Amino acid sequence: MAAPSLRIGFVPLTDVAPVLMADALGLFAQHGVRVTISREASWAALRDKLAFGALDGAHLLGPLAIALATGAAGIRRRVTVTAGLARNGNTITLSHGLAARIGAFEAPLGASAFAAAVHARAEEGLPPPTLAVVYPFSSHNYLLRHWLAQGGLDPDHDIRLVAVPPPQMARALADGAIEGFCAGEPWGSHAVAIGVGRLALMTGDIWRDHPEKVLAFAEGVAEREPEAVLAATAAVAEAARWLEDPANRCAAAALLHERGFPSVPPATLALALEGKVAAPPGGSATVLAAPMRFESASCPQVEEAGWWFDAMRRWGHLPSTATRAEGVAPWRPDLWRQATASLSPPYAEGRASAPPAQPITEEKNA
Template identity: 70%
Template structure:
C-alpha cells in the first residue's frame, strides 16, 4: 500500500516559493515523495493544523516554532525545524496620512521621525495609530516593536498592534481599519501598487539579512518518517538553489502569479523576487537594501531561536518558567546536513554564518 502524501501547508507569501517550486518543477517527485500543498489564509489556521496533525509540515514563522516549543499562547508542541526558507522579505507600509505626518523622508523611515509624528498626534488628543502585524509570535511583530522602541516609543502604549492575516492587509489599510502594517511580500507591494499606502521601510533595515520563515515538521513526524523529512528538506534546498539563480526569477514570478496569487498583477508578484517594492501609481519601484533571499546553503541555527526567545521575553510574551533550551530544541541542523548531503555541493559554499543581530 502506498504511503499517504506528505501534507505541507503555507500562507500565500513570496517566501513560500521554495515549496511551490519544489512541487511544480518535480523536485519532490524526484526525491520519491508525493506531496500535497495546502494554502492557508491565516497563520493561526496553519499553526493549529500543524499542531493537531492535519498537516505534516509547514512554511512557518520562526518565532511561532519557539512559541509552540515553550507553550506561549496556550498551545505546546515540539516541532522539528529542518531549514530556514529565506531571509528578509517583509515591509512596513503606512497610510498616506500617517506617512505625511512623519515627513517627506525617503525609505527607510527613521524611527525618530515616526516617533515625533506620533508624539505630535498625541498632543492633539488623537489616539495611537492602529498597525497590523501578521501574528503575535512573528518576526514582523518583534522587529516592528524593536524599531518603535529604538525611536523611544512604547509599542504597547504609543501604538495599537493588531493581528491581520497577510492577504487582508491591503484591504484593511485601504478601508481605514488600520493605518499601517508590517507583512511579508507581496502584500506590502500590493498595497503600494493599489495606492492604499506608502512603503516606509523593510524589516531588513531593522535587522539586515534576518532569518525569516522556516520549514517545520509536526511533532513526532521526523521520528516516525525520518527518510521523508530528509528527502523533503533536500527537495526544498534544491528549489532554493533554483530560486537564487537570477536567471530563474522571471519563471519563478510567473509560477507564483499563476499558482499562489491569481488575479494579482505580475509586476507586483515579481517585485520581491527582484529585490524591490512594487511601484505606486505613477511612480517607480523602490529597491531594497536587504532584499528577500532563499539561503540554500544556510542550515537552521539555534541562535535564531535564542534571538526570538529574547524578544518574546522582552515584551512579556513568555509563559512562566519558559526555558531557552526548550526554545532551541526544534532547530535541527543535523537533519539539514543529512538533506544537503544528498545533493551535489552548491557553488555558493562555504556556508555563511548567522547574520549579526
C-alpha cells in the same frame, strides 16, 4: 512500494517560494516523497492544523515554533525545523494619511521621525495609530517592536497593535481599519502598487539579513517518517538554490501567481525576487539594500532562533518558566545537513546574521 506522503501547509507570502517551487518543479517527486500543498487562510488556522495533525509540515513563522515549544501559544507542541526558507522580505507600509503627518521622507524611515509624529498626534488628543502585524508570534511583530522602541515608543502603550492575515492587509489599509502594517511581500508592494499605502522601510533595514519563515514538521513526524522529512527538506533546499538564479525569476513569479497568489500580478511578485518593492502609480520601484534571499537562509541557525526567543522574553510573551534551550530545541541543523549531503554541488551552510543592538528601554517583563 509507494513513496511516503506528506501534507504541507502555507500562508500566501513570497517567502514560501522554495516550497511552492519544489512542488512545481517536481523536486519532491525526484527526491522520493509525495507532497500535497495546502493553502491556509491565516497563521492561526495553520497553527491549529499543524498542532492537531491535519498538516504534516508547514511554512511557519520562526517565533511561532518557539511559542509552540514553550506553550506560549496556548498549545504545547515540539515541531521540528529542518530548514530556513528566506531572509529579509517584509515591508512596513503606512497609510497616506499617517505618512503625511510625518512629512517628507525617503525610505528607510527613521524610528525617531515616526515617533515624533506619534507624539505630536497624542498631544492633539488623538488615539494611538493602529498598526497591524501578521500574528502575535511573528518576526514582523518583534522587528516592528524593535524599531518602535528605537524611537522611544512603547509598542504596548503608544501604538495599537493588531493581527491581520497577510492577504487582507492592503484591504484593511484601504478601508481605514489600520494605518500601517508589517507583512511579508507581496502585500506591501501590492498596497503601494494599487495606491493605498506608502513604503516606510523594510525589516531588512532593522536587522539586515534576518531569518524569516522556516520549514517545520509537526510533532512526531520526523521520528515516524524520517526519510520523507529528509527528502522534503532536500527538495526545498534545492528549490532555494534554483530561486537564486536570476534566469529563473520570471518563471518563478509566474508559478507563484498560479499556485499561491492568483489576485496579485506576476510583475508584482517578481519584484520581491529581484530585490525591489513596487512603485506607486507613476513612480519607480525601490531597490532594496537587503533583498530577499533564499539559498543563504536554508540551514536553520540556532543562534538566530535565540534572538527571537530573547525578543519574546523582552516583551513578556513567554511563560516565566520557559528556557532558551527549550525554545530553540525545534531547530535541527543536523537534519538539514543530512538532507542536503547528497546535493551537487555541495550546499554551503552560511553563517548566522548578527542581530541588531537592543534599544535602551525598560524591559517589559522586568
